[in-house]
Amino acid sequence: MDEQARIMxxxxxxxxxGHSVQGGMALPPPHGHDGTDDGRKQDIGxxxxxxxTITDQSLDEAQAKKHGLNxxxxxxxxxxxxxxxxxxxxxxxxxxxxxxxxxxxxxxLDNMLLAEGVSGPEKGGGSAAAAAAAAAxxxxxxxxxxxxxxxxxxxxxxxxxxxxxxxxxxxxNEFTTHVMNLLREQSRTRPISPKEIERMxxxxxxxxxxxxxxxxxxxxxxxxxxxxxxxDARRKRRNFSKQATEILNEYFYSHxxxxxxxxxxxxxxxxxxxxxxxxxxxxxxxQTQWLVSNWFGNKRIRYKKNIGxxxxxxxxxxxxxxxxxxxAVAAAVQNSQTNSPTTPSSxxxxxxxxxxxxxxxxxxxxxxxDSYQGAQVGANVQSQxxxxxHVISQTAGYSEGxxxxxxxxxxxxxxxxxxxxxxxxxSVISPNEGPRSVHxxxxx
DNA sequence: CGATATGATTTGCA
DNA sequence: TGCAAATCATATCG
Numbered sequence: 239m240d241e242q243a244r245i246m247x248x249x250x251x252x253x254x255x256g257h258s259v260q261g262g263m264a265l266p267p268p269h270g271h272d273g274t275d276d277g278r279k280q281d282i283g284x285x286x287x288x289x290x291t292i293t294d295q296s297l298d299e300a301q302a303k304k305h306g307l308n309x310x311x312x313x314x315x316x317x318x319x320x321x322x323x324x325x326x327x328x329x330x331x332x333x334x335x336x337x338x339x340x341x342x343x344x345x346x347l348d349n350m351l352l353a354e355g356v357s358g359p360e361k362g363g364g365s366a367a368a369a370a371a372a373a374a375x376x377x378x379x380x381x382x383x384x385x386x387x388x389x390x391x392x393x394x395x396x397x398x399x400x401x402x403x404x405x406x407x408x409x410x411n412e413f414t415t416h417v418m419n420l421l422r423e424q425s426r427t428r429p430i431s432p433k434e435i436e437r438m439x440x441x442x443x444x445x446x447x448x449x450x451x452x453x454x455x456x457x458x459x460x461x462x463x464x465x466x467x468x469x470d471a472r473r474k475r476r477n478f479s480k481q482a483t484e485i486l487n488e489y490f491y492s493h494x495x496x497x498x499x500x501x502x503x504x505x506x507x508x509x510x511x512x513x514x515x516x517x518x519x520x521x522x523x524x525q526t527q528w529l530v531s532n533w534f535g536n537k538r539i540r541y542k543k544n545i546g547x548x549x550x551x552x553x554x555x556x557x558x559x560x561x562x563x564x565x566a567v568a569a570a571v572q573n574s575q576t577n578s579p580t581t582p583s584s585x586x587x588x589x590x591x592x593x594x595x596x597x598x599x600x601x602x603x604x605x606x607x608d609s610y611q612g613a614q615v616g617a618n619v620q621s622q623x624x625x626x627x628h629v630i631s632q633t634a635g636y637s638e639g640x641x642x643x644x645x646x647x648x649x650x651x652x653x654x655x656x657x658x659x660x661x662x663x664x665s666v667i668s669p670n671e672g673p674r675s676v677h678x679x680x681x682x
Numbered sequence: 683c684g685a686t687a688t689g690a691t692t693t694g695c696a
Numbered sequence: 697t698g699c700a701a702a703t704c705a706t707a708t709c710g
Contacts, residue, residue, distance in 0.1 A: 474689095474690090474705085474706075475688070475689045475690065475705065475706045475707065476689070476690095476706095476707090477687095477688075477689075477706095477707060477708085478688090478689080498698095498699090529689080529690090531698090531699095532689065532690065532691090533688095533689080535698095535699070535700075535701095536688070536689070536690085538699090538700080539699095539700060539701065539702090540687095540688085542700090543701095
């Protein structure tokens with residue numbers, strides 16, 4: 239009420255330029271203090287009438303009047319008054335409904351996207367899918383969930399998510415700028431307070447964030463689907479090819495005293511097996527290395543649990559290894575007949591040489607020993623072993639380690655049921671066998 | 683179809 | 697963090 243009076247007073251005191259300029263509708267002169275109440279009311283009535291009829295005018299006319307209004311010297315004062323009024327009424331209408339708390343659902347979605355590595359830092363290895371949350375450490379995360387397919391798909395989802403998000407953000411910004419410009423433009427002709435602009439921006443942002451939430455929701459769904467599919471695929475058991483099993487077994491039995499392949503050995507084995515393993519299913523290389531770890535873990539535990547059951551297999555592989563070694567060494571000897579007999583076999587150039595590993599001798603001991611029961615090893619194999627024994631005793635000077643009657647397998651395990659610690663080799667192991675790093679693979 | 687073999691996962695420990 | 701042990705789940709065999 240009070241405000242209205244002020245407006246009217248203001249309007250009354252400003253002969254609206256438009257009217258006077260355009261002629262025809264000149265306002266009555268201000269009455270000042272001399273007029274009666276009736277006269278004043280009449281003025282106000284006139285002004286209101288003019289305002290009301292402004293919409294009836296043609297666009298050009300209105301435009302011209304608007305321009306006239308804008309140019310009027312009293313316009314700023316009048317405008318600020320209008321702004322003030324609007325501000326006050328606007329505030330009272332809105333009340334205190336600002337500052338809505340963060341949407342819990344949105345927070346949940348954000349957290350999940352972060353955990354799944356979709357919205358997090360670029361390479362963060364955030365594929366905390368499945369169980370291995372510990373895989374978060376970057377670098378050589380070969381034991382982590384390293385399914386190439388999964389990663390590829392996740393990256394795809396991630397990319398789509400980010401492009402879409404960016405698109406939305408851009409659109410939001412563009413729209414906001416546009417609206418702000420519009421409002422600013424309009425603010426010259428109608429009272430628009432900064433608060434109002436702010437509020438409008440807030441509304442726009444809310445609208446866009448609801449769209450973003452939809453995007454996040456569908457991204458989450460996609461990740462969940464991918465994850466479940468991936469886990470199913472992983473859980474599914476594949477059977478290694480015979481070749482791969484053979485390679486692994488060979489390594490296992492020829493390193494029976496310490497069947498813990500180093501990272502390099504695992505890599506090597508993985509490489510060797512990957513040819514065959516990859517035939518079973520689409521298995522990336524990094525995964526085969528992880529399969530090797532699995533295999534050795536299973537093998538160790540199962541071997542230890544039932545050594546008797548694996549005896550046959552052990553002997554078989556020992557013989558096989560012996561044959562291979564015999565061939566290799568024989569070939570080497572033949573190739574370098576003139577060499578001194580003490581020269582170590584040069585056939586050990588392979589990355590991990592089964593035939594020359596220290597465990598070979600354990601195998602041979604078992605084959606040669608009294609307690610050997612593997613009747614399935616044929617005489618020809620035995621003769622090969624004998625040849626090998628002979629050759630090796632000449633070439634490497636290991637003769638003192640041969641001829642024992644120890645069964646290698648049980649003795650490779652210590653009393654605790656664990657494998658012999660490489661740092662404390664027992665007498666069973668060839669005296670020449672040093673710590674793990676020395677005896678393994680390419681030594682000799 | 684049940685038994686067995688074996689690859690994969692989980693859990694707990696040092 | 698890597699391993700042992702337990703366990704799960706599936707492929708294969710008889």
